[in-house]
Every structure is written in structure tokens, then in C-alpha cells.
Amino acid sequence: MKIGIFGAGHMGGAMIKGWLNSNKVAPEDLLVRGGKRGTAKQLQEDLDFTLTNEITDFSQCEIIFLAVNTPLILPILNDLQKLIGETDIPIVSVSAGVSVTEMSQVMGSDYPLAQAIPNTPVQINEGMTGIVYAENIAENAKELINKCFYFLGDLVEITDDKIGIFGTLAGCGPAFVDVFMEALSDGAVLNGMDRDMAYQVAAKMVSSSANLLLKTGKHPGELKDGVTSPGGTTIKGITALEKEGFRYATINAIDTIMKN
Ligand SMILES: NC(=O)c1ccc[n+]([C@@H]2O[C@H](COP(=O)([O-])OP(=O)(O)OC[C@H]3O[C@@H](n4cnc5c(N)ncnc54)[C@H](OP(=O)(O)O)[C@@H]3O)[C@@H](O)[C@H]2O)c1
Known part of the structure; x- marks a missing residue:
């Protein structure tokens, strides 16, 4: 061809x-x-x-x-x-x-x-x-x-009217995920992990979490609930993220692009 x-x-x-x-x-x-x-x-x-x-x-x-x-x-x-x-x-x-x-x-x-x-x-x-x-x-x-x-x-x-939001989510999204993986790795390096290993672990964790969602068809909240035991470490981490407005920052990133 x-x-x-x-x-x-x-x-x-x-x-x-x-x-x-x-x-x-x-x-x-x-x-x-x-x-x-x-x-x-x-x-x-x-x-x-x-x-x-x-x-x-x-x-x-x-x-x-x-x-x-x-x-x-x-x-x-x-x-x-x-x-x-x-x-x-x-x-x-x-x-x-x-x-x-x-x-x-x-x-x-x-x-x-x-x-x-x-x-x-x-x-x-x-x-x-x-x-x-x-x-x-x-x-x-x-x-x-x-x-x-x-x-x-x-x-x-x-459809034609969804081109903008599709491009924002699928086209700009990879850069948001890159920043997320870099920040996760910085947190790991801060706590003694080797930089190369931190990138490798963060990238594999992000891709396998995405695959789990795609392959099981489960709601992302349900997958999150499966990792957060009562009073455990993961829910403490999520609480720290939410205190800094993690969800709002992510929603607002998409919305800001769409409003420009
Ligand atoms: N980047 C993304 O993630 C992304 C995602 C979805 C859609 N797009 C779309 O893809 C298009 C290109 O974006 P890009 O990021 O790839 O831009 P880019 O990196 O600047 O690439 C533009 C390309 O067009 C070439 N070019 C310039 N004048 C030309 C001509 N007269 N004839 C043939 N080729 C010519 C350039 O060649 P020279 O460098 O040799 O001048 C360069 O290879 C845009 O319309 C963008 O909206 C991009």
C-alpha cells in the first residue's frame, strides 16, 4: 500500500x-x-x-x-x-x-x-x-x-462536535500522565529509590493500572476501593492528594483547555 x-x-x-x-x-x-x-x-x-x-x-x-x-x-x-x-x-x-x-x-x-x-x-x-x-x-x-x-x-x-474534547483528553492527556509519572518518581527518589528504577516502576504501574481498568471493565472507583484498606496507607496517600485538590486540578486542566 x-x-x-x-x-x-x-x-x-x-x-x-x-x-x-x-x-x-x-x-x-x-x-x-x-x-x-x-x-x-x-x-x-x-x-x-x-x-x-x-x-x-x-x-x-x-x-x-x-x-x-x-x-x-x-x-x-x-x-x-x-x-x-x-x-x-x-x-x-x-x-x-x-x-x-x-x-x-x-x-x-x-x-x-x-x-x-x-x-x-x-x-x-x-x-x-x-x-x-x-x-x-x-x-x-x-x-x-x-x-x-x-x-x-x-x-x-x-462526531464533529466532540473533536475538541477528544483531542484534549487523548492528545493532551499523555503530557498530564508524563507529569504525574515524573512527580511519582520524584517522591520515590526523595525516599531513596534510584531514579531509573523509579521511572520504570512508575511507568509500569500506570500502564498496568490502565490495562486492569480496560480488561476488567470495572469502574475506576471500584478498582481504587480494592487497594484502600480501612485505616491503611493507600487511603492516607489519597487523602493527602485530595487535600491538595488533585481531582479538581485534573478536572480543571481539561476544562481550562476547552475554554481556551
Ligand atoms: N503533536 C501532537 O500531539 C498532535 C496530536 C494530534 C494532531 N496533531 C496535528 O498534527 C499537525 C502537525 O503537528 P505537529 O505537532 O506534528 O507539528 P510539527 O512538529 O511542527 O510538524 C509539522 C510538519 O509539517 C512539515 N511541513 C511544513 N510545511 C510543509 C509543507 N508545505 N509541505 C509538507 N510538509 C510541511 C514540517 O516540516 P519541516 O519541519 O521540515 O519544516 C514538519 O515536518 C497539526 O495540524 C496538529 O494539530 C498533533
Whole structure:
């Protein structure tokens, strides 16, 4: 399958790494165009995909992803419209800032389009991507798009009005968890644990706790209750967190992003 991708920065690069890690996509199946700062060129030296400056090369692709900064999405779509506007090569933008409706205004209401919000764990095939399809998209175009994302992790269909909150939870969330793991490790180092071991233990504890929730389907409160024996150490720790407004701080982090 020939996958075209515009932009190989944080997100484009993460998707490229995920596809190559999946062993379902070979370097020669990836056609990439970067910008002027040379991030795509740097990545290409490590990963050996095909780099091009020629937009016309993208007419050979089976599917095209746009992972460029938001202001570039519509200008690039305009160029693609002239090149492949008469074809049915699906185009997927991963920008939160341009809706499928705006994309359809450039490409036409019958053109196969989607807006997807992946997160950085796509690079290890554990991404969580939300997707909105164009209204008139054909089933085969949808299947091709889905196949590319399933190589990168999980995929859920969402509605246009939920793009913002999905991107906040799934896209910004990893950074909140990173800060949490760093802080947990600082607490462990403060109490004598080796720094490398603290990161390893904190990361494994977070990922296995998340997996326990996913695999058992239990409410997070029920899982917490299972660790907190009466008068025990864990409930003392939770009380200390709540005294500092842990829940409110977390809820407010999401809400603050949504209000900006
Ligand atoms: N980062 C995330 O976690 C995340 C999550 C979900 C969605 N997104 C979306 O992903 C998109 C990219 O974000 P990012 O964080 O990856 O930004 P980024 O790191 O700045 O990467 C942007 C990429 O676009 C390339 N580029 C610039 N002009 C171009 C052009 N004319 N043609 C082709 N490529 C061009 C840049 O190349 P040069 O560096 O060589 O100039 C760079 O590789 C945004 O729309 C963002 O909303 C990001």
C-alpha cells in the first residue's frame, strides 16, 4: 500500500514510526513531503522512506495523510484538488483546527475525506485516534482509512462536535500522565529509590493500572476501593492528594483547555 504523508514532525513522525514498527508498511510504501526546517529529511536518514518535494508524486498514492500545521491544511488541499480532485484517493487531515466540512468545501462534497485526531503513542502502535468521516464517504474508502489507523492502535468514530474534547483528553492527556509519572518518581527518589528504577516502576504501574481498568471493565472507583484498606496507607496517600485538590486540578486542566 502506498501511503502519502505531508509533514513528518511530532505527529507525522510518530505515525511513520508506528507504521514501520507495525511491519505492515515498508519504508518504500511511504512517500513523505516535509517543509523548510528539515525535520522530514532528518527522520528519513534514520527510517529510509521516500522523501519528495514534488506534489505530483502523490498522485501514485492509495491514501494521503496531512500532518502539517493547521494553517497549511487548506492551501495543500487546494493543490491536491488540482492534482487528484477527479480521483477517489482518500485524504485524511490530523489537524484539530480544520473540519471535514471545510475540507469538503475545497475537495467537493463527494470526495472521500476524514479528520482524525491521533495521539503520540501511535509511534508504538498503542495510539488512541478519534475520527470524523465526510458524510458521503464510500465504504471502501472508510475501510482503507481504518486499516491505516488500526496499524497504529485503537480507533473510535466521533462526531464533529466532540473533536475538541477528544483531542484534549487523548492528545493532551499523555503530557498530564508524563507529569504525574515524573512527580511519582520524584517522591520515590526523595525516599531513596534510584531514579531509573523509579521511572520504570512508575511507568509500569500506570500502564498496568490502565490495562486492569480496560480488561476488567470495572469502574475506576471500584478498582481504587480494592487497594484502600480501612485505616491503611493507600487511603492516607489519597487523602493527602485530595487535600491538595488533585481531582479538581485534573478536572480543571481539561476544562481550562476547552475554554481556551
Ligand atoms: N503533536 C501532537 O500531539 C498532535 C496530536 C494530534 C494532531 N496533531 C496535528 O498534527 C499537525 C502537525 O503537528 P505537529 O505537532 O506534528 O507539528 P510539527 O512538529 O511542527 O510538524 C509539522 C510538519 O509539517 C512539515 N511541513 C511544513 N510545511 C510543509 C509543507 N508545505 N509541505 C509538507 N510538509 C510541511 C514540517 O516540516 P519541516 O519541519 O521540515 O519544516 C514538519 O515536518 C497539526 O495540524 C496538529 O494539530 C498533533
